[in-house]
Amino acid sequence: MQTIVVGLIAGTIYALLAAGITLVYKATRAVNFAQAEIGTLALYGTWWVTGKHGKPWWMGALAALVIGIAICLLFDRLVMRQMVTASPITKTVATIGLLGLLTGLEGRWFAGSAKIYSSPLQHNGITIAGVHVSGPQILSFVVVAVVAVALAVFLRGTRFGLAILASADDPVAAQLMGVPRGRVSAVTWAIAGALSVIACLLIEPTVGVLAPGFASTLFINGLTAALLGGLTSLPGAFAGGLLVGLAEAEVVAHFVQYTQVPGPQNLAMLLIVLLVLLARPQGLLGARE
C-alpha cells in the first residue's frame, strides 16, 4: 500500500509534466525537452527568495511562477515564432537549445552546492490503515486535482481555451475563424511554463535538494506519461503520469534489491515507451486515426 501511495505521489509530478508536454505538442507538434528544466531554473528563484532572504514560501512560489512563465514567453516570442514553418524535428531541436541554455546557466550560477529550503507544509500528515501520507503529499494530490480541473474548465469552457484547442486541431482553419496565432502560441507556452513550475514546486519539498540538470530523469518519466496519452490527450497525460509513477514505484520496490542491473526503473520506462510507440502510438485513450 505504501508503495502505491509513493507511486501516486511521484505520478502527480509526472502528470503535470506530461500535461505541459502534451499541450506544447498539440500546439507545435514538437516535444518540449526543456519542460522539466524550466521549473528547475525557476526554483532557484524560490530558493533565492525563501532560502536566502527568508521570505515565506508562497512568495518564493510566486517568484518561480513568474520566472517560469517569463522564460516560456521569451522562448515563444524569440524562437518558436521565428520558426512557424519549420518541421517538428527542427522545433524539437530548438527546445533542446532551450534545455541546454537553462542547464548551462544553472551549472554556471548554482553549481557546487545543492540548495535546500523548507517545505511549504509543516503538517505531519495522517495515517490511514497503516499507510502514512505526509502533508506535502496531500498537497500534491490537491494541487494536481485543482490544476487538472482548472485546465479542463479553461480549455473547454472559455472562448480563448476553445480557440487554443481549435488551433491545435487545425491551425490554418483556426486562423480563418479569426483566432490570433501569436496569442494562442504565447498563452500555450505560458501554461506549459506554469505547469513545469508547479511540478517542480511539488517535487522539491519531498526531495529537498536542488541541483543542476536533476530534472532529466523527471523529464523522461513525464515524456513516457505523455506518450501514454498519445502526446495529444490531456486526460491521457494525467492518467499516464499516475501510471508511470505507480510502475516506477513497483519496480523500485520489487526489483532493485533482487537484480544485478542498476536503475531497473529506467529500463522499465524504455520498455513502456517501446510498447506504447509500437503497439498504441495513439495513446491509451486515443482512437487510431
Add this chain to the structure above:
Amino acid sequence: MTGVVAEPASSHAQSHRKANIGVLLLLSVALPLATAAAMPKLVTSANWMLGAEAIATAVAAVSINLLLGYAGQLSLGHAGLLGAGAFASGVITSRNDLPFWVGLPTALVVGALFALVIGLPALRLRGLYLAIVTLVFGIAVEYSVLPGTWLSGAGGSSGFPLPKRVWGSHLLTDSQIDSGIYLTVCLVLLIAVCVVDDNVVRTRLGRAMRALKENEAVAAAHGVNVTRYKLLAFVVSGGMAGLAGALDGHAKYSVSSESYTLLLSLQLVTIVVVGGIGRRRAVVATALAFTLLPDAIGAVQGYQYAIGAALLLLTLTRNPNGLGELPTLIRDELARRRAVREGIAVPGYPQPSTNDEPLLPQFTMPDVTPRAPMHGARHASVHGVLREPSGRANLLEVSDVTVRFGGLTAVDHASLVVPRGKIVGLIGPNGAGKSTLFNAVSGLVRCESGVVSFDGREVQGLRADQRARLGLARGFQHVGLALDLSVVDNLLLAQHQLATYGDAAALVMAPKVAREESELRARADAAVESLGLGDHAHKPLRNLSGGQQRLVEMAALLLTGPELVMLDEPSAGMSPGAAERLADRLRDLRDSLGRTVLIIEHNVPLVFDCCDLVYVLDAGVVVASGEPAEIARDQRVIDAYFGAHADLSVPERAIATSGTDKSKVIG
C-alpha cells in the same frame, strides 16, 4: 533544413578513390614526423588530452551528422553509443592486457551493434517517435547498462580504466612524445572517418539516405529499400560513435558511466546544427572549436554550454543552414555588391523569375536506356537491364482494385488494362482517386482487395521498391525526385537499382564501386547533356523551374530502363508551348524507345492528342474507357467533370446563344 552537401561533385569516383588512399598514406607518414619533431615544443602535455578529446568530439559529430544530415534521423542517445564504445574498449584492453589499437575496432563494432538495436524500431517508427526511442535508449544505457556490476565490478561510476597499451607491457605515457603519437593516431582516424563519410556521400548509400530523408515514397519509387538504408545509417553512425567514445576514453585513461549523459547527446546535436546539418567540414570545425575555444578563452569558461545553446537557437532562427553556409553567404554578398558597383543588378532585389517559359526551345528525350549490364550484374533478371520482354499483350492489368482510407473509398473496384507499347491516359475530376490508383499500382498504398499484375506477375504483395525493380517506374504529381539533391545526384539516385556493389564495399570505395560509380555518372552526365541542362547539373533540383524538374524526372524514370513509365500530371508547371512538345516526347517514348506509358493528366486536350486509350475515373469508379474519340462523346465523361447530379436550371436561352457570343470573351 536542407541536406545539401557542398562538395564538388564533378571529380569522378575513381580518381577520388586514389586521392583517398594517397591522403591517408601521406598523413600516416607525415603527421607523426611533423608532430614528433615540432609540436612538443609548442604545447604542454596537458593540452594533448584536450586535443584528443576535441578530435573524439569531432568524430562523434561526424557520426551524428551522417545520421541527421543524410538520413534525416535525429539521435538523442549518442552518448550511450560513445559510452558503449569506451567501455567495450576498456573491457577488452584492461582485462586482457591487449593494446589499445585492438580496443578501437572493438569499440567500433560494439557501437555499430548498439546502434543497430536502437535503429530496429525504425522498422515501425519514424521522425520524432524514433528520436524519442533513441533518447530513452541513451538514458537506459547511461543508468542501467554501463553501471552494471558485470562491467565494472565496483560500479561503473567509480571509473573504468582504459590503458594506452601499445605492445606487451609498453604503455603510452604522459610524456610529450607519447601524447603526440596518440594525438596523431586520433587525427589519422578522424580523417579516415571523414573519408568514409565522404564515400557514403559519393555512392548510392548517401544518395539513398538523402532521398529517404526528404521523401520516403520518392526514395522507394526509385528502388531504395527505405528501412535497410535507415538501419545502415544507424549502424555506420554507431560505429563512428563507438570509435569516438574509445578515442576519448583512452585519452583520459579512465571513464565512468556518469560521463555519458543526455546532455552530452544534446551537446553533440547542438554542434552539428550550429556547424550546419549535412556539412561535414563545418561540423568538424565546430566540434573542434566547441572543445578547444572555451579552454583558450578564459572569459567564457563555465558559460560554454549556455553559449553553445544560445548559438543553436540563433542558428535555428537566423540561419538554419548553419555556420558552414557563411562562406557561401559572404561570397554571394560580395558578388552582389560587386555587381551593384558595376551597375549590373538592382541592389537587394532578387531577379524576378519568369516561369512562363521554363523550357529550352527544344529538348530531346535522352535515349539512356541501358544497353549493357553493369559489371558483374548479379540479379540481372530483376534489373530492368536484361529484362526479357515476355510478349504479353497487356503489360499492366488492374482488376477490381479497392482502396479505402478509414471510411472513405478512394478507389472502388477499379479495373484497367495497359497494353504493351501504348500510351494510356487516366483522366477525371479532382479527388476522383487517380493518384491513389497510381499509388496502389506502384505499391505506396495497400489494396484492400483486387489484383495488380505486372507483366503477368501479381505484384500487390510487393513493396514499392521491389515493384520498381521489376520495371515499373512512376513519377509523382509534385515531381517524384529529391528536390534537395542536385540534378546529377537525382539521375544517379534513379540508377540506384542498377548498381551491383555492396554497401560495405561502398564505405571503403572499393575499386568495383569506383568503377561502377563512374559508369553511372557518365550515364547521368549524358542524360543531363541531352536534356540541355548542363549549366544546372550541380544545382539543387529545387532551384530549377517546374518544367525543368519535369524533364529531369522523366529522364530519371527512363534511366532505369523501365517497361512501364507512369507519369502523374506531367504537364503541370509547364508552359503551354512546353506542354505541346510534351505530347511529342510521349510519342517518342512509345515509338522510338518502345516504352509503355500510363499518364494522369488534367490537360485533356493533351491526353486526347497522344493517348491510344483513355480511362475516366470519377469518385473512385472507372466510369468510361475507350479511344479518345469515343471518350470525347461520352456523356458520362462530361458528367464526371461537371457534376452529374446537380439539378440543372440554366435558362434555355443561354443554350441557344452558346458558343457564338464572342462579345463576352474579350479580345
Add this chain to the structure above:
Amino acid sequence: MNVAVEARGVVAGFGSQTVLHGVDLSVPTGSVTGVFGLNGAGKSVLLKTIAGVVPLRGGSVSLGDLDVSKWTPERRVGAGMAHVPQGRQVFKSLSVEANLRVGGYTLSRSARRSMGDRLEQAYTTFPLLADRRRQLAGTLSGGQQAALAVARALISNPSLVLIDEPSAGLAPAVVDELLATLVEVRRTGVTMLLVEQNIRFGLRLADRAVLLQRGRVVYEGKSGELDENELASRLGVGRLLGKDLKAGLAGTPRRTRAQGRSL
C-alpha cells in the same frame, strides 16, 4: 453599387512561381459570385490571397471601404470576412457546438452574450446539426461536416463568406444536399464568393461568374448568360465534347476585360 470585397491587379504566387498575373475581381454586396477555372488556373490562390493567407505581390484587396491588403487573415475575419475552407477543415477533435463557438471567436463581448440565440438559430437552419451538438466533428459524415463548416462561417453574421471548392470530395447525392443548403443561405442575402470546379454546382448557386485561365480573368459577367457548355469550352474542358481537339494545346490566354465587366 455596394461592393463587399474588391481585388485590384492582384499578383500572387509561391516561390519562384507566379500564379495570378494581375487579377481584378469585385463582389457586389448581396451577390453570389462564382470563380471558375481548371486546375492550376489560380482559383484557390485568388481566394487565399483575398483571405490574406497567401501574401500579395502586387495590387490590393479591399473589404468594403477598408484597404485590407496588409492585414493578417485574423484581422480580416474580424472585419466581417468568414470562411468555408477547402476540404471543410472542421475541428475534428471538438464537438459540433464547440466548432460553432470557435466560429464566433471574433464576435464582440456583447455579441457573445447572445451566443445561445445564435447557436439556436444555426440549429434551426441546420437541423441535422441540432441532433449532434455534442458529437465530435471528426465523426460526422462528409456532408454533415460541410453543413457544419457553412454554419460555423455564418455564426458571426459575416458581411462576406469565402467558400473554397465546397463540392470537392463529396458524393454526388451529398453535393445536392449541400447545394440545397447553400441556396437556402443565399436566400437570406449573405454575400458569397465561391470557387468551384464543378461547373453545374457553381452555376446553380452563383448569380455572377468569373472565369479564370492561367492566372488571368478571361470573363466576368452574369452567370445566367452562360451555359455550362460554353463555360466549359471557354475553360478548355469543352474540348471534351469533341470540338477542336488540336487547338486546345496552344491556347494562349486572350487579353481581357471590356464589355463583360459592364454587365
